[in-house]
Amino acid sequence: MAKVKGLDKLIKDLAKLGEEGIKTIAGVTEANARDIEVTAKQLAPIDSGxxxxxxKSFEVGKLKWKVLANATGLAPYAAYQEFGTGGLVEVPAELAEMAIKFKGKGIKKVDLRPQPFMYPALVKGRKQYVEDLKSELEVLTKKV
Incomplete structure (x- = not known):
């Protein structure tokens, strides 16, 4: 699972500002999850669409969102597009635990080159998320 460095402290600092801080976190979190979804869709290879x-991006709990490929069951091959297959597999270290679930049995050798779309969207999105939270924290602390 990918983590965002420094995120816990930022969220705690914003939450200390009460209901307005919580609403700010919720809004920034949703906006960034949706941005990651849009970026991933733009980067995804196109065949049938x-x-x-x-x-899809969706809320999974208070202040928590997920962005998934194959959220609808339409694309069970999503992980193979992201990471590749056979001798061409490329998995970022922070996603290794998740990617291993899609490892084949080695019965049939098919070398598909990776076409990452989720990971680049995540990298871009999490950086923006931290920047957005910091910016909102500054705005809210100036009000107080």
Missing amino acids: KLRQSI
């Missing part, structure tokens, strides 16, 4: 259609 099902992969792009399968990328």
